[in-house]
Amino acid sequence: MSRPPKHFDRHFKLALLHPKYWLSWLGIALLMLFGLLPSGVRDPLVRRLATLVFWIAKKPIGIAKANLRACFPEKSATEIETLVRENVQNFVLVLFSQGELLVRSKAHLRRRVTLNGFEHVKAAQAMGQPVIFIMPHVWPIDYAGLRLNLELPMVTMAKAHRNGLFNWFSNRLRSRCGGHVYMREAGIRALLAELKRGNSFFYLPDEDLGPDQSVFAPFLGTVKATLPVVGRLAQAGNAQVLPVKIGYDQHRRQFELTVMPAIAPSDMVGKENEALALNKVVEQVILAYPEQYMWFLRVLKTRPEGEASIYS
Template sequence: MTKQRHDYDPNAYNPEFSRAYLAPKYWGTWLMLLAALPICLLVPVRAKYRFAQWIAKKLVKKQTGTILNAWLNLEACFPEQSEQAREAILVETLTTAGAFLLHFPLITLRSRQWLQHHSDVIGMEHITRHTDNGEPVILFVPHTWAIDAAAILFASQGLPVAAFSKRQKNRLLDWLMHRQRVQYGGNCYEREAGIKPFIRAVKRGFLGYYLPDEDMRDESSEFVPFFSTTKATLPSLGKLSKVTRSHIVPVLSGFDAQTGRFVIEVHPSLNGFPTGGSHSDARMMNQHIETMLDGKLDQYMWILQLLRTREDGRNIYQEAKRKRAS
């Protein structure tokens, strides 16, 4: 059995439990967690799927908030498809999201063996062929609903990751999510702390966990094709690959809503990357996201403001919000 790892790094994000989390401010969160426990533990997988599907069909009609974000993203990325077809994608997306939310506490509530038994990993050899030789690896992981599952699973198998994390506004949930992420080892770093701790961790043998599709509103972003639109994409992965001399291995961390299993797809390391140019690096990254999502669009977090930065300076999300408010 894999031994418990202790990968404490003083430079990492290491939130601790606080007595303040027992204050009335967090009672609603505690009640939500207590109510979720019997659903997670006792409700059959099929029933969770049906419930998530029912909720999804209700939510898809509400073109506000994050649902509106998803509608706008799908319209921009798939303009050739009918509104009915895009709605079908969104219903499947929200169903997968809901079913996953009813399952993900089990990663903490159950054992290491439970997680490994309920996960299917396809292509693990694309990672171990490098790690077995002591070669550094950075995983290229798009924003799927089960984005943390692959990192936790790999850590449970003795391959801990180094990742970036963003603090949640709800500090109790932030602490709980962090404890889940590092329960079998690994470290999370805040972006505000800079890139150096992440680089050091990768050089020490941690799997780098890089999320390539966030719109960081960074001036160094390149505008490159993403499905049928263009997207501001950070090309920094190429620089990270050079500095750490890492192989870049794409990973899709997925969840099968109908079976309740985590499905991790590992692709061969990127050949010819970095390309030697920031624009071509960014384009290659988006192409691989499109490839990984082929036939699996429901896995992706279409609710994010993926297209917040536009070449013409517009904010399509704010514009749509104002239009519906008028």
Template sequence: MQRPRFQSAFLHPRHWPLWVGLGALWLVVQLPYRALMTLGSGLGALMYRFARKRRHIARRNLELCFPALTTAEREHLLRENFASTGKAFFEMPISWWWPRARLARLAHIEGLEHLQDAQRDGQGAILMSLHFTTLEIGAALLGQRHTIDGMYREHDNPVFDYIQRRGRERHNADATAIEREDVRAMLKVLRAGRAIWYAPDQDYGRKQSLFVPFFGIPAATVTATTKFARLGRARVIPMTQRRLPGGKGYVLCIHPPLEDFPGDSEEADCLRINQWVERHVRACPEQYLWAHRRFKTRPEGEPRIY
């Protein structure tokens, strides 16, 4: 995709409210980082109170995935999760608009050599990430140290789409934004020896998915990771990220490539991925995106969960 360009149509009066809102947000994110995280916690508390649909989905997911916790423990985790989501609201413009040097001070990156090794060997890398609430700022922090291509879905509002892409791509001068459905472009990028961000941990429907356990529950799991790794001749390199307490920034961990992947079957690969995701979600459950309907698609004959 071509780089986003400003268009005179963006100045149409119908876009003025959005410009005003973006301008106000730009002013707010000039505050110190710790102040923004405090604001994020407050925003999360408001979301917990008023976003009833998302609260129901997240609570249901926690009931399914952490049955051993008491009701009080799950409710505490739910509140912490909404606080994390509120912080993510401010992490997005931080990653778009903070000066690069100021942003870089938040990063603690481990295992970058795994991406560098793949690049040195001329082999593509599927950077297998998870949908933590820190996703946006994590990609920006890593993008300052290693070029990453990404899957992209155009936003419905052209002004917001312009601002979003401009903010994301400033960290990767030579990065490519690939339409989510453009498989050929993704394979081309991988075969060229580049790294591409990809997250297989959401429910994308029955098509191209298999039902394998996730937290002990059959979950529609995409088989694309196996296909991309095989056809793109790429390594699958997992990545996790975590917001540190006390305003100390973020730990980004690039894990060693998955060995013997793809394996004997797509089902075995999907199960392996889900087990890996589950293990790392358990390590930091309050920062995972529980508001997503992970178990929306059900096997034939099973009742709806949400």
């Protein structure tokens, strides 16, 4: 008897109407309302909220500054402060626009996200290979995943929210174009089965998952613990590994999504080589739009033995 797939259930349940979720429903309603607004109206309104967020979110901003000091030791305190403020502004802009991913049409999504470099995907398809898209945690990540999912069948993997309503909302949003969002505990086997069915996979390689099986490799101005699993997955699933970058252009009010050339399989032979190749790709994506990376995450939590935490 086969086990049920371990992907998130996007069906609505009456339990989500429990009073404990009423405040969360209010937040979702607000996001949906902003999602209905034209970006030319929404963006100026939302920018004003960025200053408030900057003064309220002291702990996440402290984490962002620690990450930036470690990754860009050559930057002055003033430059880091400026980058953090730009980062907060982009976070707020993307957050309050995300409702449109559910309430606006797929044609609207195509107009909002300019897709470049898709010839690299077509080249892989011509060879009968699925694609593992590599993208680190950037604020417009859901725009990237859904825009690509309009063009080809895809799956991804995510960590569950503690809030059951937000869990349902975020995974319903991410699977709007037909892709499944797997739970982490689904493991590599579920992803491999998807690749063998011809479905592509959207993978986030920059999360710090602890020292177990991770490898330290150079990353910007420091080193980072990276889990070298993509190379083996690509080999087993006969897939190509294509990095992806995306950024929001506030002047054009459009997202610019670019699929980059494939990582050579030879660059991912051996755990150390793969960690190095993945970190180089993550660097490229971050440096394209450094103000739009999720610097609030503890991406440098695991440090080499004897080295103090940068978040102390």
